[in-house]
Amino acid sequence: MNIHEYQAKQLLKQYGVAVPPGDACKTVEEAQAAAAKIFAVGNKLAVVKSQIHAGGRGKGVFKDGFKGGVKLAKSAEEATVHAKAMLGNTLVTKQTGPDGRVVSTVLVAAAEDIKKEFYLAVLLDRANSRPLIMASTEGGVDIEEVAEKTPEKIIKEHVDPAMGFQPWQGRKIAAALGLKGDLASQAAKLFAGVYKAWWEADASMVEINPLCVCVGADGKEKMVAVDAKIGLDDNALYRHKDIQEMRDLAEESPLEIEASKFNLNYIKLDGSIACLVNGAGLAMATMDIIQHYGASPANFLDVGGGASKDQVTAAFKIILSDPAVKAIFVNIFGGIMDCNVIATGIVAAVKETGLTLPLVVRLEGNNVVAGKKTLAESGLTLITGDSMADAAKKAVATVAK
Amino acid sequence: MAILVTPQTKLLVQGITGEFGARHTKLSLDYGTQVVAGVTPGKGGQFFEHGGHKVPIFDTVADAVKQTGATASAVFVPPPFAADAILEGVDAGLDLVVAITEGIPVRDMVRTKQAMAGSKTRLIGPNCPGIVTPGTGKDSHGGCRIGIAPGYIHKKGNIGVVSRSGTLTYEAVWQLTSRGVGQSTCVGIGGDPVNGTSHLDVIKLFNADPETTGIIMIGEIGGSAEEEAAEWIAQHCKKPVAGFIAGATAPPGRRMGHAGAIVSGGKGTAEAKIAAFKAAGIGIAATPSDMADTLLKMM
Known part of the structure; x- marks a missing residue:
């Protein structure tokens, strides 16, 4: 699960990480009040940031032509105008796809006087199953590009999960970033706080880009997390009631939410052949084989180990609500589950949904003979395949016509 | 010789009385696997009965190992308690722990893997179908099936x-x-x-x-x-x-x-x-x- 920037900053703040003062606003009135508060304490500049889960907000364009999902404002009035333009509007960025996302919250915050930008992230290093801190002097830019072109500019520090992040590690990273004196000790504390937030929230990733050296109103330099992104481990959400409440269903695909109600794992893609498969690995492989034979998969869909009639019916309804779908490929390896139960489920689902699209079924496994018989005697015009390849070719042929 | 397990391997099942664990323990028994013990805290002294088999249930893995000589375990314990179950198997000196459970928090596994370093136990999984060393009987009957794979396809x-x-x-x-x-x-x-x-x-x-x-x-x-x-x-x-x-x-x-x-x-x-x-x-x-x-x- 992902959370919004403002939620990530709220979480980080609890761990002593400095973030620019600001408020999340859902209405123009709230934005006006938040902006007024910022300018009242002597700030010269505010920033209004659209809160959506996708990146590339600054360079994004709203559907009504308004440019920029992140805007600076020199007065509370200007900030209010920006907030009004953004709220309720749909922002399209390079990560949202052409449909964009509706902005229902803006973060109105003080725009800091930034002297230097760094990159900081905590994530799991899968190669050795240990937490990894990544930092770089190249902040505020695309870190993947930095990693590719100048890998020596990325500092990596592993953390012993039993010990946790150690003060010397904080000093080491701060020094490697060229920080000295009070800033170095501020940074070391901030790294420890970010690591602790990552660990205790069961985050999959915390990314602060940029992490900045800012000059405060008092003229003193300070370390501030100017942007923040947090992804969370779905498996651990059960033990974080507070984080569960941060879930924003508007950021998720309605079809995927509907699928999850039936324990179906569905991800919409752009192709024309819908797949219904048991098992995540086989579901991915089914998408791949469709592409191999020259068509594109319309979705990833794992029905899991059960595949009851209700599940198959729900899956068909979800698949059919995608207008791009031209054919359905059911690929089931029923190792333990009874293929005849699945076949009965398929027949019932076809009848209930009044399916008219070509349906290709490949059934293999337990009680498969009875399952195939059920399909053959159903009176439905469906195409069967003997192997995965045979069925995939037939499915591709139905859309190639 | 096969690897990791042979048809002689003595298996215990952690979470044998849960619906998922029970279903697959029955299938393993049907396959001819040497399921010698079950572990469910609080149900020690009871038996898991299926098709003429009577598998004793213990409160702890240590007890089950001591009484039955089991060397491998299948973990069917729900996600919040699965890491704990794995570590209990490690403490009992099992050669092999196969964690079938899907949905264990990553942080639990990071800690568990760290805690296991230097122990003699090998962990397979979690979120896995398990291991099968096929037997020589009909539909590979008589093999060692740990987990949820269909035995007969082997x-x-x-x-x-x-x-x-x-x-x-x-x-x-x-x-x-x-x-x-x-x-x-x-x-x-x-x-x-x-x-x-x-x-x-x-x-x-x-x-x-x-x-x-x-x-x-x-x-x-x-x-x-x-x-x-x-x-x-x-x-x-x-x-x-x-x-x-x-x-x-x-x-x-x-x-x-x-x-x-x-x-x-x-x-x-x-x-x-x-x-x-x-x-x-x-x-x-x-x-x-x-x-x-x-x-x-x-x-």
Whole structure:
């Protein structure tokens, strides 16, 4: 699960990480009040940031032509105008796809006087199953590009999960970033706080880009997390009631939410052949084989180990609500589950949904003979395949016509 | 000899009285696996009965090991308690713990793996279908089945299969069996980002196993375990290896069912893994339908 920037900053703040003062606003009135508060304490500049889960907000364009999902404002009035333009509007960025996302919250915050930008992230290093801190002097830019072109500019520090992040590690990273004196000790504390937030929230990733050296109103330099992104481990959400409440269903695909109600794992893609498969690995492989034979998969869909009639019916309804779908490929390896139960489920689902699209079924496994018989005697015009390849070719042929 | 387990391996089941654990314990007993004990805290002294078998249930793994001599465990304990169950098995000195449970928080596994370092126990999984060493009876009856794989699709033989995914393992096994080719051992290492045993660990075991003459390695997007295994295979593996990587069509940044199956930050792509396989001389199955044929052509 992902959370919004403002939620990530709220979480980080609890761990002593400095973030620019600001408020999340859902209405123009709230934005006006938040902006007024910022300018009242002597700030010269505010920033209004659209809160959506996708990146590339600054360079994004709203559907009504308004440019920029992140805007600076020199007065509370200007900030209010920006907030009004953004709220309720749909922002399209390079990560949202052409449909964009509706902005229902803006973060109105003080725009800091930034002297230097760094990159900081905590994530799991899968190669050795240990937490990894990544930092770089190249902040505020695309870190993947930095990693590719100048890998020596990325500092990596592993953390012993039993010990946790150690003060010397904080000093080491701060020094490697060229920080000295009070800033170095501020940074070391901030790294420890970010690591602790990552660990205790069961985050999959915390990314602060940029992490900045800012000059405060008092003229003193300070370390501030100017942007923040947090992804969370779905498996651990059960033990974080507070984080569960941060879930924003508007950021998720309605079809995927509907699928999850039936324990179906569905991800919409752009192709024309819908797949219904048991098992995540086989579901991915089914998408791949469709592409191999020259068509594109319309979705990833794992029905899991059960595949009851209700599940198959729900899956068909979800698949059919995608207008791009031209054919359905059911690929089931029923190792333990009874293929005849699945076949009965398929027949019932076809009848209930009044399916008219070509349906290709490949059934293999337990009680498969009875399952195939059920399909053959159903009176439905469906195409069967003997192997995965045979069925995939037939499915591709139905859309190639 | 097979790897990890033989038909003689004495198995205990943690979470034997839960619905999922009970269902698969019955199937393992039917398959002829030596299920000698169950563990469910609070139900010690009771019995798990099925088809004439009477499996004693213990409160602790330590008790079960002491009383029955079990050396391997299947963990069917729900996610919030699964890491604890794994560590209990480690403490009891088991040789092998196979964690079937799906949905264990990553942080729990990071800590568990750290705590296991230096112990004699090997962990397989979590979020895996388990292990099968086929037996010599009808439909491979008499083998050791730990986990949730369908036993009957196997056949005793000489091909080792290692995969992160359950259904893709079954697919490969069935392709082999349908062609009359049997398996030494089939290992599902699980689809989570942190697991106890990697592709490479299993490949090394197959390479050292005199009974195994060829290997099918199935990988998927995410992480770099397939690349590491490929690098080792290029240098050291004496046996033909064929492979398939699932997820070439998966969009970046999306988790494809398995918690570990995600391309993030340009890392863990199918392209990179396939390239590593090719560079290592691993036969690439063009489609998941060709896994067995690709290997058999190399042998």
